Amino acid sequence: MNTVGAARLGGRAAAIPRLSASMVVTAPIAGAAAAATASTSLYNYRVLMVRRLAAGGSFDNALVFPGGIEEASDSQDAKQWQQQHTNSHKVCAIRETFEETGLLLTTPPATATQGIVRRQAEAFGALCTQLRVRPLDVRFMGRWITPRAMAQRFDTRFFMYNISDSDEFLQSQLDSGRLQESEVASMDWVSPDAVLRANAQSGVVLFPPQFLILSEIARYKRWQDLLSRYRDNSSEAESAAAAIEPVLCRRSDGHVVALLPGDHAYPAMDNHCLHAPAIRDADLFDDHHATVDPAGIMRRIVMKPASNPGGGFYAARLIAAQARL
Numbered sequence: 649m650n651t652v653g654a655a656r657l658g659g660r661a662a663a664i665p666r667l668s669a670s671m672v673v674t675a676p677i678a679g680a681a682a683a684a685t686a687s688t689s690l691y692n693y694r695v696l697m698v699r700r701l702a703a704g705g706s707f708d709n710a711l712v713f714p715g716g717i718e719e720a721s722d723s724q725d726a727k728q729w730q731q732q733h734t735n736s737h738k739v740c741a742i743r744e745t746f747e748e749t750g751l752l753l754t755t756p757p758a759t760a761t762q763g764i765v766r767r768q769a770e771a772f773g774a775l776c777t778q779l780r781v782r783p784l785d786v787r788f789m790g791r792w793i794t795p796r797a798m799a800q801r802f803d804t805r806f807f808m809y810n811i812s813d814s815d816e817f818l819q820s821q822l823d824s825g826r827l828q829e830s831e832v833a834s835m836d837w838v839s840p841d842a843v844l845r846a847n848a849q850s851g852v853v854l855f856p857p858q859f860l861i862l863s864e865i866a867r868y869k870r871w872q873d874l875l876s877r878y879r880d881n882s883s884e885a886e887s888a889a890a891a892i893e894p895v896l897c898r899r900s901d902g903h904v905v906a907l908l909p910g911d912h913a914y915p916a917m918d919n920h921c922l923h924a925p926a927i928r929d930a931d932l933f934d935d936h937h938a939t940v941d942p943a944g945i946m947r948r949i950v951m952k953p954a955s956n957p958g959g960g961f962y963a964a965r966l967i968a969a970q971a972r973l
Contacts, residue, residue: 665801669741670715693871694837708958716744725773750826754781756817793893840866853960906949
């Protein structure tokens, strides 16, 4: 859905989020080594990330996972393939990954792939038909909705695919990425801990979804363990998952706090409005500084705004703990 409308938010118009999808792809070290910077990391995999162009669009200069806006053709292609767990969100994530990086997350083609070029979104299904391929069974990770205070908002499903050591077709593509030069400045296979360290040192711009997803997958040193952590590929699991819609607040010390659902300061919300008084500055500090409800749970990301035209944050840290009595 590409329509942008308005919902009411404290007397102001809040943009209705556009449907989008993003793909988290991992590759084993053996396959990604040629495209990855040498590292002392203990991880046996790397993660595909792209840096957005500074072109006046969303996420300028930020490091993100491949992805983009859902198109009408994605729904048509999903119906055409008629796979049990395929839907328009998954098709969008697979298509955008191909358009932005050249990585084709499909079954091996029946014909040679030399000369494959990116097509317009509406031609992706035709390209797959030409090559006699079907989209891979990617797995749902989560759903994020851009905060209501932002001018551009997205309702984004994140999916994961883990390239295995034995997947010759996908392994053969790792060193031959083709960037979508109108949107992507660079791409790289990175270690999740290295990206988090770079963000902590103000070297890489991240947004809350990418930071939290990297923090989550960084807990797993082996890509095989990610298969177990994100194993449900059903549309039912995707439909049942609660969306994460942060509430952004600026703290008196200049930091920005992204309150996440479950935090004691997170306001009550419905589909259109916030129902809460102004959030107190004291409630935006962690339990070393604030007096909170003894039963209060903290689930938030504290960040330093990046000096970046496209926004984003440095020095992000997750606080997820029970407040002290």
